[in-house]
Amino acid sequence: MKGNELDDIDRKILRTLSRDGRISNQKLAETVNLSATPCWHRVKALEDAGFITQYAALLDQRALGLPETVIIEVTLERHDDEIFQRFGDALAELPEVMEAYLLTGEYDYLIKVAVSGTDGYERFLRQKLYKIPGIRHSRSTFTLRCLKRVHSVTP
Amino acid sequence: MKGNELDDIDRKILRTLSRDGRISNQKLAETVNLSATPCWHRVKALEDAGFITQYAALLDQRALGLPETVIIEVTLERHDDEIFQRFGDALAELPEVMEAYLLTGEYDYLIKVAVSGTDGYERFLRQKLYKIPGIRHSRSTFTLRCLKRVHSVTP
DNA sequence: CGTGAAAGAGCCAATAC
DNA sequence: GTATTGGCTCTTTCACG
Numbered sequence: 567m568k569g570n571e572l573d574d575i576d577r578k579i580l581r582t583l584s585r586d587g588r589i590s591n592q593k594l595a596e597t598v599n600l601s602a603t604p605c606w607h608r609v610k611a612l613e614d615a616g617f618i619t620q621y622a623a624l625l626d627q628r629a630l631g632l633p634e635t636v637i638i639e640v641t642l643e644r645h646d647d648e649i650f651q652r653f654g655d656a657l658a659e660l661p662e663v664m665e666a667y668l669l670t671g672e673y674d675y676l677i678k679v680a681v682s683g684t685d686g687y688e689r690f691l692r693q694k695l696y697k698i699p700g701i702r703h704s705r706s707t708f709t710l711r712c713l714k715r716v717h718s719v720t721p
Numbered sequence: 722m723k724g725n726e727l728d729d730i731d732r733k734i735l736r737t738l739s740r741d742g743r744i745s746n747q748k749l750a751e752t753v754n755l756s757a758t759p760c761w762h763r764v765k766a767l768e769d770a771g772f773i774t775q776y777a778a779l780l781d782q783r784a785l786g787l788p789e790t791v792i793i794e795v796t797l798e799r800h801d802d803e804i805f806q807r808f809g810d811a812l813a814e815l816p817e818v819m820e821a822y823l824l825t826g827e828y829d830y831l832i833k834v835a836v837s838g839t840d841g842y843e844r845f846l847r848q849k850l851y852k853i854p855g856i857r858h859s860r861s862t863f864t865l866r867c868l869k870r871v872h873s874v875t876p
Numbered sequence: 877c878g879t880g881a882a883a884g885a886g887c888c889a890a891t892a893c
Numbered sequence: 894g895t896a897t898t899g900g901c902t903c904t905t906t907c908a909c910g
Contacts, residue, residue: 583778587742620779623738625873629772654868661875667864680874709822713809717872718780719787719835720816
């Protein structure tokens, strides 16, 4: 992969694989109107160039007993590097935390967690999040409904 | 799958598949200390019971030219069903929108979008988001760094 | 970029234990 | 639950246009 330009076929390959990561090379080649060999070469090139980072099974958080998604915004006490480092590391280790971002603006962090109801949420806060030192303030928002959720941007 | 209880092997299968969705049944069986046949039956049962919703290739948004992640909170003008319905539908169709939630609390929606820099962000706002009627107020926050991002909760 | 061929690996069902 | 068998498909690589 020389220039990072993708043509229409590459994009179609990526779109197809992002919907079905287990599609066989043959079927993939059919859907993008290519024969098997060049299709396979393109897929390998896309993997090597970093467009495809991982193949994964996506799990249903509801089936796993964590149906609620809560957004938590957090501000830390003091803004020194060590506090930030420790807090980020501690967050990443919590299994309930699905996403965590360092922010510009009013709050320092935005965290998305999966919990089981309000009691699961309270347990997470008291037993997990508030055990991490350095939190000055936090604001939680329950999500009522998920309107859209894609694992990858659409190429 | 009768009772929705997962044993340790089921959880290990799910964890392994969520890391590598293309692992062969043989290797999967090895890693969970099972022989191929029962391992395959468990995987099928987990799929049928809805624990595994999809197999997917995960794409790198940076490689695809949309390195920035922006969080946008939105409040709508009037809170009637049709406005909500239209707004949700319109959001879901925008390719930049990776996640969109209906919220409790101060704002109506939380949206996560992938854009290319501040100019890509401005283009998204003016040409896409603000074209959807009904927005009263919005607040954007750029993410500086992603500390954690998992596609599925850890079983 | 394409075809065709061919070896090897893995899938999956049907066995029997 | 394990082990084995066998037909089958898919993968992967090769030579070649």
